[in-house]
Amino acid sequence: MKVAVIGAGGYAGVELMRLLSGREDIEIVYMATSQKSEGKLKEAKFAFLALQPKESLEIVPELLAAGKIIIDLSGAFRLHRVEDYLKYYDRLEHTRPDLLAEAVYGLPEINRRFIKNARLIAVPGCWTTLGILALLPLAKNRLLDPSQPIAMGGLFRIHRRQQKCAKAGIQRAL
Secondary structure (H helix, E strand, C coil): CEEEEECCCCHHHHHHHHHHHCCCCCEEEEEECCCCEEECHHHCCEEEECCCHHHHHHHHHHHHHCCCEEEECCCCCCCCCHHHHHHHCCCCCCCCHHHCCCCEECCHHHHHHHHCCCCEEECCCHHHHHHHHHHHHHHHCCCCCCCCCCCCCCCCCCCHHHHHHHHHHHHHHC
16 A cells, blocks of 8 residues: 655654554655655555644645545544634634545544545544543443533543543544
């Protein structure tokens, strides 16, 4: 499988390059950082984006028009309502609401059948994934009240915004 990694210089991009490089079934044919790019983007079928949300919003339409399947690690396409970006993503003004309905929430445990045929996959964040996977069995068995706040704790401090995103993801999954 031929892939591109755009945003290969940041923490997520470097880790993504490491993971992809270790697979025999994947060939990285294009990579780009903020300072350089190598390879041929046109050869890639899949484009992994490890960018800030505003940057993903700018590049996703071009990549879709070029026929690429996009796996976006930013938060740019995780939610379906424009107003939710203003609340949960530091007042991000979403400039591509036309693509929100097409984006598939990329958590295989709840959306495997939709991911298979998607052109735009929005990878969930780590805290949201933790919250959804931990609470999903309770939600499936109707042991949670969606109108009640969900509190999570542990060794790490969870920000209020991330708690809200986890709750939104669980409600979306049901």
